[in-house]
Amino acid sequence: MLGAGLPNLGVELVTSKKTSLELSAFAGYHPYKIDFVTMGLIPEFKYWFSGRAMARSYVGVSLLANSYNLKWKERRYEGDALGLGVTFGYSIPLSPHWNLDFSAGLGGVYFRQKDYDAAEVNTSYFANNKGIKFMPTKLAISIAYIIK
Amino acid sequence: MNSKVKFSYVKVLLLFIIVLYSASVFSQAPKLVIGYIYNKEEFEKNKKKNVPLDPSEVTVFLFNTVAEAQEVYKKFKNNEYSDDFLMINTVSPDYEGYYEARLPDNGALVIRYGLGEPVLEKIEGRSKIITYVEGGITLEGVSIIGNYTQVTSTPPVPEQYGNLIFIKNANVVLPIYKGKTNARMMVVPYVYNHNTGDTVHFRKPRLYYGEEFYDTQERYMGYDQNRDSLYKFASKEILDNKKNIYYWNDTVVLPNAKDNFQVLGKVYLQDYAGIYDIMDLTLSSRYARKPLKFLEYSVGAYSLDPYQYEEKAKKKLIVGSEDVSFKFEVGKSELDMSDPVNMEEVERLRQKLMGLVNNFDSKLKELRVTSISSPDGPYTLNRDLSIKRLKYAEKLIFSMIPADRMRMVYTYTENPARVATWSEFVDVLRKELEVASDNKALKDSLTQAITGIEEIIEKYPKSHDMQSAKISGLPLYRSFIVNYLPKLRSMKCEYKAEEFRELTPDEIYEKYMSDEDYRTGKKNMELYEYWNLFNIVKDKKELENLYRLAYDYSVRINPKKKPWILAANNLAESYIKRDTFDTNILMPLIDTKVASCNQVRTVGGAVEYINMEEIVANQLIMYVKTDDFANASIMAQILPKSEKYNELVAFAYCLGGYYRITGNLTPEEKVKRMEYFNLVRNSTPLNNVVMCLAMNNETYDSQALQALDKMPQDDAKVQYLKAVAYGRRGEAGFNDAMMALKTCFLLDKEYIPIAKTDGDIPEDLYETAYELYQLDYELMQMNN
Numbered sequence: 001m002l003g004a005g006l007p008n009l010g011v012e013l014v015t016s017k018k019t020s021l022e023l024s025a026f027a028g029y030h031p032y033k034i035d036f037v038t039m040g041l042i043p044e045f046k047y048w049f050s051g052r053a054m055a056r057s058y059v060g061v062s063l064l065a066n067s068y069n070l071k072w073k074e075r076r077y078e079g080d081a082l083g084l085g086v087t088f089g090y091s092i093p094l095s096p097h098w099n100l101d102f103s104a105g106l107g108g109v110y111f112r113q114k115d116y117d118a119a120e121v122n123t124s125y126f127a128n129n130k131g132i133k134f135m136p137t138k139l140a141i142s143i144a145y146i147i148k
Numbered sequence: 149m150n151s152k153v154k155f156s157y158v159k160v161l162l163l164f165i166i167v168l169y170s171a172s173v174f175s176q177a178p179k180l181v182i183g184y185i186y187n188k189e190e191f192e193k194n195k196k197k198n199v200p201l202d203p204s205e206v207t208v209f210l211f212n213t214v215a216e217a218q219e220v221y222k223k224f225k226n227n228e229y230s231d232d233f234l235m236i237n238t239v240s241p242d243y244e245g246y247y248e249a250r251l252p253d254n255g256a257l258v259i260r261y262g263l264g265e266p267v268l269e270k271i272e273g274r275s276k277i278i279t280y281v282e283g284g285i286t287l288e289g290v291s292i293i294g295n296y297t298q299v300t301s302t303p304p305v306p307e308q309y310g311n312l313i314f315i316k317n318a319n320v321v322l323p324i325y326k327g328k329t330n331a332r333m334m335v336v337p338y339v340y341n342h343n344t345g346d347t348v349h350f351r352k353p354r355l356y357y358g359e360e361f362y363d364t365q366e367r368y369m370g371y372d373q374n375r376d377s378l379y380k381f382a383s384k385e386i387l388d389n390k391k392n393i394y395y396w397n398d399t400v401v402l403p404n405a406k407d408n409f410q411v412l413g414k415v416y417l418q419d420y421a422g423i424y425d426i427m428d429l430t431l432s433s434r435y436a437r438k439p440l441k442f443l444e445y446s447v448g449a450y451s452l453d454p455y456q457y458e459e460k461a462k463k464k465l466i467v468g469s470e471d472v473s474f475k476f477e478v479g480k481s482e483l484d485m486s487d488p489v490n491m492e493e494v495e496r497l498r499q500k501l502m503g504l505v506n507n508f509d510s511k512l513k514e515l516r517v518t519s520i521s522s523p524d525g526p527y528t529l530n531r532d533l534s535i536k537r538l539k540y541a542e543k544l545i546f547s548m549i550p551a552d553r554m555r556m557v558y559t560y561t562e563n564p565a566r567v568a569t570w571s572e573f574v575d576v577l578r579k580e581l582e583v584a585s586d587n588k589a590l591k592d593s594l595t596q597a598i599t600g601i602e603e604i605i606e607k608y609p610k611s612h613d614m615q616s617a618k619i620s621g622l623p624l625y626r627s628f629i630v631n632y633l634p635k636l637r638s639m640k641c642e643y644k645a646e647e648f649r650e651l652t653p654d655e656i657y658e659k660y661m662s663d664e665d666y667r668t669g670k671k672n673m674e675l676y677e678y679w680n681l682f683n684i685v686k687d688k689k690e691l692e693n694l695y696r697l698a699y700d701y702s703v704r705i706n707p708k709k710k711p712w713i714l715a716a717n718n719l720a721e722s723y724i725k726r727d728t729f730d731t732n733i734l735m736p737l738i739d740t741k742v743a744s745c746n747q748v749r750t751v752g753g754a755v756e757y758i759n760m761e762e763i764v765a766n767q768l769i770m771y772v773k774t775d776d777f778a779n780a781s782i783m784a785q786i787l788p789k790s791e792k793y794n795e796l797v798a799f800a801y802c803l804g805g806y807y808r809i810t811g812n813l814t815p816e817e818k819v820k821r822m823e824y825f826n827l828v829r830n831s832t833p834l835n836n837v838v839m840c841l842a843m844n845n846e847t848y849d850s851q852a853l854q855a856l857d858k859m860p861q862d863d864a865k866v867q868y869l870k871a872v873a874y875g876r877r878g879e880a881g882f883n884d885a886m887m888a889l890k891t892c893f894l895l896d897k898e899y900i901p902i903a904k905t906d907g908d909i910p911e912d913l914y915e916t917a918y919e920l921y922q923l924d925y926e927l928m929q930m931n932n
Contacts, residue, residue, distance in 0.1 A: 014369075050330065051420030055364045096366040146367050 001140065005031025006038070012046075012144065014053040020046045022060075040066030042138065044087060054099060054146065060087040062105055064137050071118050079113025079127055085137030097146045105138030178250040181275055183208070185245045185259060188280035200245030201261055201281065202317070209258040210237045210249050214270050217256035224258065224266040227847075305907040306411070308436035309805035310775035311402045315411060318396040318431040322415075327387045329358040330419050334378075337413040337431055339400055348403055351411070353378075356387040356394065361419070396431055405775030408905055410434050437907035439842035442865060444832050445799050447769045449724040450717075450762040454682065457714035457757075459675035461650035469642040470500060472517070474541060481536030483544070497641065498548045504645050505553050512553065514644040516561040517542045522633040523568050524620065527612040530567045538565040538639070545641055568636040570615050574601055576635050597624050653680045667693070672701045675712055682718065695719035699733070710736045713757045720766045729774050734767045738783075745788050759786055765793055768800055777804030795831070798824035802839070833859060837869050841908075849873050864896035871917070872908045882913065889917035894924060 001008040010024030027039040043063050050056035064083035070076070085107020092100045115129040116122045185206055190199035211217035220236065241247040249257070257269045261281045269277050306315045320335055327333065337351040355378055357365075365371065373379045385394060402409050413429035475489045476482075483490045504512050519541070521534040542564075546554055577598050584590045600622045608614040619625060651659065656677045665671040673681070678698035685691050695718045702712035711733075720733045739747075739758050747758040757763075768783035781804045784797045801807060807825040809818050829839040833855060840852035853873045859866045867888045874885035889909070892899050900918065903909045 051422070052330075052364055054367070055330065055360065055420065093360050093363050096363045148367055148369060 001026050004028070010042075010142070012054070016053075018048045018051060018053060020048070020053045022046065035071035036068070038066060038068040038070075040064060040068075040081075044138075046087075046089070054091055054144070055093050057088075057090050060089065060103075060105070061085075062087050062107070062137060064107070064109060068113075074118050075115060076118045076122075077113050077115055077129075078122075079111055079129075081109050081111040083107050083109035083135075083137050085109075087138050091144070097148070099144040099146065101140070101142040101144055103138055103140050103142070105136065106134070107137040108132050108134050109137065178212075178252050178255075179275065181249050181251050181271060181277060183241075183247050183249070183257070183269075183277040183279060185241050185247070185261075185279050185281055188282050191280050198245070200241065203241050203245075205262045206241055206281070207260050208239045208241065208247055208249065209260070210239065210251060210255070211257070212252055212255045214254060214256045217258050217268060217270075221258050221266055221268045224260060306432040306436045307805060308402075308405075308438045308907075309440060310405045310772075310777035310780075310803060312777050312805060313400045313402060313409065313411070313432070313436055314805060315396065315398045315400065315432050318398075318411075320394040320396065320413075320415065320429060322394070325389060326417060326425065327356075327358070327389050328419060329388050330360040330364075331387060331424070332357045332361050332418055333387050334416045334418070335394070335396075335413055335429065336416070337396075337398070337411055337429070339402065340410050340412050341403075341407050342410060342434070343407040348409065351398060351400065353381050354394075354396075355379075355382045356385055357382060358387045361387075364420075398431075401778050408435065433907060435905045435907040437844075439844070439908070440803055440838060441902075442834065442869065443799075443803065443828070443838050444834050445803075447724070447772070447796065447799075449721040449769065450765045451721060452714055452717045452760070452762050454679070454714060457712075459679045459712065459714075461674060461676045467642075467644050469640050470497065472497065472541060472545075472639040472641050474537075474639060476537055479533065481533060481540055483540065494544065494548075497545060501545070501548050501641075501643070504643065505549055511646045512549070512557050512643060513646055514558045514642075515546070515549075516559055516642050517545055517564065517639065518561060518642065519565045519639040520568050520636060521565075522636040523570050523573055523612065524616055524630070524633055526616065527567055531565070534565040534567060541639055567612070569612070570601055570605055570619060573633070573636060574598055574605070576632060577601075580632065593624060593628050597622070597629050600624070601629075651677065653684060656680045657684050669697050669700070672697070675702060675715075678715065682714075688722070692719065692722040695722060703736075708756075710756070713737055713760065713763065717760075717763055717766060720763075720770065724766060724769055724773075727773075729770045731767065731770045731774060731776070731779075734763050734770070737763050738767055738786075740782055740786070743786060745786055761788055761793070765796060768796060772800050772803060780804060781806060795827060798827040802828045802842075807839070807842070834865070841869060841872055844876075846876075849876055862895065864892045864899055867892035867895060868899050868903070871903075871913070872906075875908070875910060875913050885913055886917045886920065889913065890920040890924065893917065893921040894928075 006026045006028035008024055008026035010022050012020050012022040014020045022042075022044045024042045024044070025040070026042070029037050041063075042065075044060045045062075046053075046058045046060040048055065048058045062085050064081065064085065066081045066083075067079075068081065069078045085105040087103050087105030089101060089103030091102075094100055110130070110132050112127045112130040114122055114124065114127050184198070185201060185208070186198045187201050209217070209220060211220070239247050239249050251257070251271050253271050253273045255271045257271070257277070257279075258266050259269065259279050259281055260266045264282050267279055267281050269279055271277075306313050308314075322333070333356040334353055335356075336353045339348040339351070340346075341348050366373070383394070398411070400409075400411060410430070411432040413431050415425075415427040415429055416423050417425040417427075473489070473493050474483055475487055477484060485491060485494075501512075501515075517538060519534055519538045521530050523530070542559075546559070549557070577594050581591060581594045581598070584594060601619055604615055604618045604622075608618065619629070622629065656673070657680075659677070660666050660673065660681055663671065666673055675698065678694060678701075681694050682691065682698075685694060695715050698715035699711045699719050702715055703709050706712075716734055716737055720730075723730060723733070737757065737760070742759055745759045745761040745764055749756040749758065764783050764786050768780055768787065771777070771780035771783060777800070780800045784800045787793045787797060801821070801824045807821055807828070809821050813821070825839060829836050837852045837855050837859070840848040840855065853870065856866055856870050856873065861867070871885045871889035871892060874881035874888060877885075889903060892903075900921075903914050903917075
């Protein structure tokens, strides 16, 4: 997400020997000078195959809650999205306090947006476009610091 | 050449000499030199790969000068041997061939692998030396290249000395793919008794952590290494999928020296999910070498001087009391001396007291008269009368004793005369009730009386007179209660006297012989009496019984439960003489926290003897005879360094395996061990052979064979030892070993089970010799 110009931060809590719960938040304002404002939350529940949380491979179920306002090719898209996805990841313990995490997720995202000509000013409250799309819900390389 | 030029040449020359001298001075200062030793053949054959040798077979001899090194190098090359070799400083490399030494630049090393070709390395200013040494025979257990599919260990043959077993260089070889960085390995050794089939005890486990496992363990919230009971067993070696050999050295104390023990183990491999593999391990071979099993030694016990530890008769305190049955008339405080009861009582008391006073061996120390009167009647009247009667009795009784003796007698008592309480009277009635088992009427009366009196006491707790008045009004008072009141009235004469009476030896013996109870221990004699009996009684069995009785009695009467030192040592001596051993006898007299002998302490007038040398020596003998060499070596350290105990200590050390000279000993320790080795070796021809074979190297084995050739060849032991010596030559000596062992079996078949369980006799040698023995034996039977 950092690569997409969207700063993000997450916290993860180990909930049992093989599970953990992560909550990340992201936001963006005109990244790379694109007329795009967004913010969102991604809670994710992970199951660690190795038997020890925060080490090696895992599978997760994540939610996506996102609000966006994007201008793209003379059209403006303004709306919210809610998604559910499945993530696969691998975490490499580098030291007692540092991890390097690779993850990717796919899922369905329900969106509801106002889709209108960018030159107009739309003050309508109602969305005129909605639907479900299957798309990547997560693609990340993260650095994690373990607090103890 | 002008003088100026000449002078400058001289200056340069002088400077050069100074520099040279400084250089030579500096080059004599020792500096750190590190080195690596690798297998020459592996290097030449195996694409220049550096393969270390088995470190236990590599010795690096250190010399401060090259000349010294060259001299020893020549001797090694010529296979000459000298005891001085043992005094040379040495180091051994580790499993990677690495070693360190401090040597000057003009020093040198001689490196030797087993008895192979030595290599001389001159330091010559180098700080790192890499040496390739001929590896000779492939060593067991070193497998750098290998694909094991199971955990294996190549069990070395351990050496057993009594109850100590030394394991050197056992190793755990793990299949390469078994170890993981996200796992840990726990090796749990245990000692197994083949005779009983029991696991005797577990040794300290060892943990090998994979790096990732260690890091992720550290993260656990609340995890603290210092509170992890397993963490203290963690090894510095890391578990991963590359390294697969882990080495083991241990010294195990066994419960006894007789049974056949083996060190086995279990390996547990655990990753995050749990234990993914469990494997069995053998860390020592089934049969240990017991190199000193044939060592000859006889030990005599050490005696204490009985006059130094003589017990004297002690004063005894006699305490007694006599009931005084004077008959006073009602309300009177003086006795009617014409009354025969009173006359008889006075005479009886006089005799008793004069008996105490006139007895030469006793001394009257205290005398007092006390009285209690019954509670009936007014308290004050009763008390006053009681006091008057007491004073009269005191005067009468004290006058029986001559004034000069009475002056030395203590008579004070705080509360000599008192009136009993009604509660005490109730207690008397209750006791009567307990014994009135079948008499219902009596029981009813007693119960009624008790109830009535208790109610009155409760109602008038503070007024004795009120209680007396009310109780006298009870219906049962006149007919029943008054009959029991005299039970509370008493007058006593209490005395304390010191008795000091020492019997003669004849009287003591008479006393001992006349009463069976003294001989069985039902009655005790005084310690001074036992001391006399030790000198009188001659029969050994009876003497030992006396020692035991005196020992047990002295323990009972001693506040610290320590025995009388003479009885203890005599008992131990008696045991040793008849080849019986009990290490508990002398243990209370030995304090291992005190590192020396002959400590005498005086505590409150009593003398305490700690670590008397004869006691320690006898205890050492007991430990040696019970094969407890761990404790025997502690006793040997406490004993004073004197000629008297030299041989005993030497045998104790050698039997415990402490004759070997290893690199980590100080020069003094090396000298001492050499002395003990030689002392024991030179004690008998057989011991010479046994000690040579115990060294377990070619040079000493040859010396052993030479000595064996001079000994009678029809001795089974000689043939057995020859078999051991020849057997060490491998294929070259196999036939000779086999013949010697077969001859041994034919001479004495008791050696068959010994050879079967001897780590010094390889299995194939035993089996071949045994087969041959059976054939020969059958032939002999047929011919007969």
